Amino acid sequence: MITLNPLRWGKPYESLDFKNVVHFDTGDPIAKVGTVGGGIVGRDIRKAGKAREALLQITPSELIERCKKAAELFEKGDLKVGDSVQTVNDFVHQQSASTGLPEHMCRSNMSKNSFVLSNIDQILNCLTRGLDLSIFARGYGEEGRGVTVSYQAQTPILGAVLPNNSPGVHTLWLPAVPLQIGLALKPGSQEPWTPYRMISAFIEAGIPAEAFSLYPGDHDVGGAIMAKTSRSMIFGSAQTVAQHSGNPKVQAHGPGFSKILLGDDVVDDWEKYLDLMVESVLSNSGRSCINCSGIWASRHTREMGEAIAKRIGPVDIRPPSDPTAELAAFTVPAMATGTYAMVQQDLSEAGVTELTSDYGDKLIEREHCAYLRPMVVHANSPDRAVASKEYMFPFVSVVECPQAEMLSRIGPTLVGTLLSRDSKWIHTAGNCTEIDRLNVGPIPTNRLNWLQPHEGNLVEFLFRNRAYQIAEF
Amino acid sequence: MMSSDPTVIDQAVAKQAADALEQLNEHTIRTVHWHFSDETGSPFWLEKKRELNFDPLTEVKSFADLKKFPLFEDEWLRGGPIRRWVPKGHAEKPVYVFETGGTTGIPKSRMVIEDHWKDYELFSETLPEKYFPIGSNWLMLGPSGPRRLRLAVEHLAQHRKGICFCIDLDPRWVVKLIKKGWMEHLEEYKKHCIDQAVTVLTSGHDVKCVFATPKLLESLGEALEEKGTSIPEVGITGIFSGGTEFTPQWTRFCVEELLGGSPEESGVYMTPTYGNTLMGLACSKPISAADGYKISYYAPQPRAATEVVQFDDYNQVVGYGETGRVKLYTLTDEFFVPGFMERDEGEREAPFNLYPWDGVSGVRPFHELASSTTVGVY
Numbered sequence: 001m002i003t004l005n006p007l008r009w010g011k012p013y014e015s016l017d018f019k020n021v022v023h024f025d026t027g028d029p030i031a032k033v034g035t036v037g038g039g040i041v042g043r044d045i046r047k048a049g050k051a052r053e054a055l056l057q058i059t060p061s062e063l064i065e066r067c068k069k070a071a072e073l074f075e076k077g078d079l080k081v082g083d084s085v086q087t088v089n090d091f092v093h094q095q096s097a098s099t100g101l102p103e104h105m106c107r108s109n110m111s112k113n114s115f116v117l118s119n120i121d122q123i124l125n126c127l128t129r130g131l132d133l134s135i136f137a138r139g140y141g142e143e144g145r146g147v148t149v150s151y152q153a154q155t156p157i158l159g160a161v162l163p164n165n166s167p168g169v170h171t172l173w174l175p176a177v178p179l180q181i182g183l184a185l186k187p188g189s190q191e192p193w194t195p196y197r198m199i200s201a202f203i204e205a206g207i208p209a210e211a212f213s214l215y216p217g218d219h220d221v222g223g224a225i226m227a228k229t230s231r232s233m234i235f236g237s238a239q240t241v242a243q244h245s246g247n248p249k250v251q252a253h254g255p256g257f258s259k260i261l262l263g264d265d266v267v268d269d270w271e272k273y274l275d276l277m278v279e280s281v282l283s284n285s286g287r288s289c290i291n292c293s294g295i296w297a298s299r300h301t302r303e304m305g306e307a308i309a310k311r312i313g314p315v316d317i318r319p320p321s322d323p324t325a326e327l328a329a330f331t332v333p334a335m336a337t338g339t340y341a342m343v344q345q346d347l348s349e350a351g352v353t354e355l356t357s358d359y360g361d362k363l364i365e366r367e368h369c370a371y372l373r374p375m376v377v378h379a380n381s382p383d384r385a386v387a388s389k390e391y392m393f394p395f396v397s398v399v400e401c402p403q404a405e406m407l408s409r410i411g412p413t414l415v416g417t418l419l420s421r422d423s424k425w426i427h428t429a430g431n432c433t434e435i436d437r438l439n440v441g442p443i444p445t446n447r448l449n450w451l452q453p454h455e456g457n458l459v460e461f462l463f464r465n466r467a468y469q470i471a472e473f
Numbered sequence: 474m475m476s477s478d479p480t481v482i483d484q485a486v487a488k489q490a491a492d493a494l495e496q497l498n499e500h501t502i503r504t505v506h507w508h509f510s511d512e513t514g515s516p517f518w519l520e521k522k523r524e525l526n527f528d529p530l531t532e533v534k535s536f537a538d539l540k541k542f543p544l545f546e547d548e549w550l551r552g553g554p555i556r557r558w559v560p561k562g563h564a565e566k567p568v569y570v571f572e573t574g575g576t577t578g579i580p581k582s583r584m585v586i587e588d589h590w591k592d593y594e595l596f597s598e599t600l601p602e603k604y605f606p607i608g609s610n611w612l613m614l615g616p617s618g619p620r621r622l623r624l625a626v627e628h629l630a631q632h633r634k635g636i637c638f639c640i641d642l643d644p645r646w647v648v649k650l651i652k653k654g655w656m657e658h659l660e661e662y663k664k665h666c667i668d669q670a671v672t673v674l675t676s677g678h679d680v681k682c683v684f685a686t687p688k689l690l691e692s693l694g695e696a697l698e699e700k701g702t703s704i705p706e707v708g709i710t711g712i713f714s715g716g717t718e719f720t721p722q723w724t725r726f727c728v729e730e731l732l733g734g735s736p737e738e739s740g741v742y743m744t745p746t747y748g749n750t751l752m753g754l755a756c757s758k759p760i761s762a763a764d765g766y767k768i769s770y771y772a773p774q775p776r777a778a779t780e781v782v783q784f785d786d787y788n789q790v791v792g793y794g795e796t797g798r799v800k801l802y803t804l805t806d807e808f809f810v811p812g813f814m815e816r817d818e819g820e821r822e823a824p825f826n827l828y829p830w831d832g833v834s835g836v837r838p839f840h841e842l843a844s845s846t847t848v849g850v851y
Binding site for chain 1: 654656660691694695698699720721722723725726727730731765766
């Protein structure tokens with residue numbers, strides 16, 4: 001069994017308290033994780049300046065090269081993780097075993113993280129709109145228009161309270177490293193694998209270990225990271241997001257409520273977009289904020305829903321090693337039963353119809369875990385409560401709504417795919433502040449272009465663009 | 474579950490333990506007679522006596538016979554009249570009331586006459602004078618209001634010829650903040666409490682000894698360091714601390730990082746304690762790095778006793794080193810608790826020469842209740 005210990009600015013710390021990470025299906029322990037309390041975090045964060053100092057010793061261009069090497073090591077190498085040497089296959093087995101995600105999805109998330117890191121130069125070029133990265137290192141510089149520009153780091157480190165079971169989100173904190181910002185991470189209790197392997201890859205690639213801290217622990221560790229760092233990100237529920245709303249120090253990531261909106265000009269050809277809809281709902285077992293939870297159209301919604309149900313309704317549980325497995329387990333069975341109860345409540349409302357009822361039981365309970373099989377529901381109006389729901393399994397509401405009302409009724413939408421050629425409507429959608437990422441045309445909601453910002457630009461979160469005047473004297 | 478190093482009891486300790494048990498048996502009989510005699514007992518227990526299917530005056534002949542009583546339910550402590558708990562034998566004495574809970578609804582109330590003084594006077598004897606000098610002043614960095622702890626620590630200071638400085642801290646508000654998710658307010662309230670403590674410690678009052686909960690001690694250390702000083706530098710030499718979040722890892726952090734090393738290195742001695750309004754205060758076996766900062770608590774027998782009992786049979790103690798739920802007994806002439814199931818679990822520890830009776834280590838929230846427990850700053 002692998003033992004993972006906390007890392008304090010590059011130095012492993014042998015904790016006296018351990019928590020087991022267990023196999024989702026058997027309950028057998030697969031890792032022992034040493035934990036710390038918030039006091040250690042607070043104490044270390046007082047020395048956070050040294051993490052940035054260590055990174056500032058290396059030029060941004062050299063850091064980018066090392067990040068690319070880290071990407072290669074992360075995706076293909078054998079790396080020292082905890083007290084073991086971890087192969088790629090070990091990583092995939094371990095991550096699948098603790099999160100309940102099928103192994104091919106673990107590999108896919110691994111590739112996604114690696115892709116972002118190996119293309120970090122282009123990503124930063126886009127996020128900074130082509131600024132020379134040495135301007136961020138020095139704090140000011142010449143952009144090329146004869147004007148001094150200044151970007152002041154708002155923090156020496158980025159704190160992150162990482163999710164328990166969503167290995168796809170780690171792309172969001174990776175760009176901090178080449179921006180010479182250190183990392184203080186609280187790994188998720190069931191998914192310590194990605195942060196541990198990624199930090200190991202960074203260090204192996206020659207990035208100073210002093211730039212990294214890993215603090216497994218309870219809620220007080222998350223609280224200490226959020227309270228003591230000047231910039232942090234957290235992943236959680238809608239309640240978590242609401243709690244941090246308006247706090248400039250915190251970037252909160254929660255449910256996405258991503259949607260596909262069909263315009264009246266294309267809705268009669270909806271069958272052309274069936275594959276796009278199925279992928280958007282089903283990919284990554286419907287677990288991501290970028291999975292589609294709502295498909296809105298003015299007509300044909302019932303047929304659309306039935307066609308999607310025909311495709312995803314039969315999806316059943318398969319072993320995690322099966323390359324065709326499409327469902328992830330709920331590692332906490334109560335989450336599945338609770339979610340199912342909420343869905344039942346949604347279905348009890350008049351005007352809401354389940355379209356997957358012919359495809360067998362949805363809640364499958366096992367001794368240590370549970371599954372929810374895909375569900376498609378039809379809502380005859382955006383007034384139905386289910387129209388604004390998102391759940392952690394392949395679940396979509398197909399909502400009947402006149403096009404003219406759609407943009408004012410959709411509510412928060414992380415990814416909005418607009419299927420329409422109606423330029424006036426496209427323009428209105430571009431101005432709709434409910435939509436964060438706007439896809440115009442047939443782009444599945446789960447396919448992100450990493451060259452564009454995601455839920456806020458990390459550069460703007462970590463740095464402040466301010467005036468810097470210099471006079472000769 | 475067996476601990477890695479179950480303690481073996483040597484002959485001398487076994488003899489001490491037998492003597493201690495004899496003393497506990499005699500004390501139990503005396504205490505039961507006091508609480509169930511019409512002349513001295515409290516209205517509550519005299520009323521309860523009628524419901525029992527045995528006569529405590531004739532059928533309790535040992536500590537083990539306390540198992541004949543039904544388990545004490547702390548719900549009995551909610552609401553009044555509080556006088557029903559006052560033994561007739563103490564009817565004329567001034568009475569304190571101490572509360573637990575009460576964030577929402579009716580708190581649990583325990584009446585006390587002098588128990589908190591006596592408990593802390595006994596505890597005082599366990600404090601090493603080198604680090605808790607007689608005559609030194611104290612800071613009580615814990616809950617104020619209707620709490621036993623606040624008056625008990627003040628009495629401890631006075632008993633040791635010192636003066637106790639206190640802060641205002643309302644733990645019920647802290648629990649409300651946590652339940653509401655108002656974490657920024659929680660942080661500010663914690664700062665407000667710590668500011669009060671820092672003011673006392675930096676105002677020339679020559680405070681050398683402190684009571685603090687682990688979380689507040691951590692925050693105090695942090696606040697002092699942010700001001701460029703530290704717990705040792707402001708003159709603190711002795712700390713007694715208590716709370717179920719007291720883990721070996723936290724203790725290690727406290728000793729090695731917050732205090733700056735072992736007492737010999739840092740000049741600061743910290744002793745963990747375990748207690749509550751029902752029982753009083755259990756002392757810890759001295760902690761050390763060599764022992765993996767293991768914390769083992771021993772109740773102030775015979776005034777109180779603890780057992781570690783099986784999860785499925787609260788009348789059966791587990792073997793040494795084995796895990797079970799903590800069961801408390803309070804046997805004073807003020808208050809009688811013939812077996813109360815604590816909200817904690819831990820491992821049963823063997824007697825040793827200083828405390829020749831059973832102890833409990835690894836105390837943590839009882840796993841079946843753990844998710845419903847809110848630990849605030851206190």
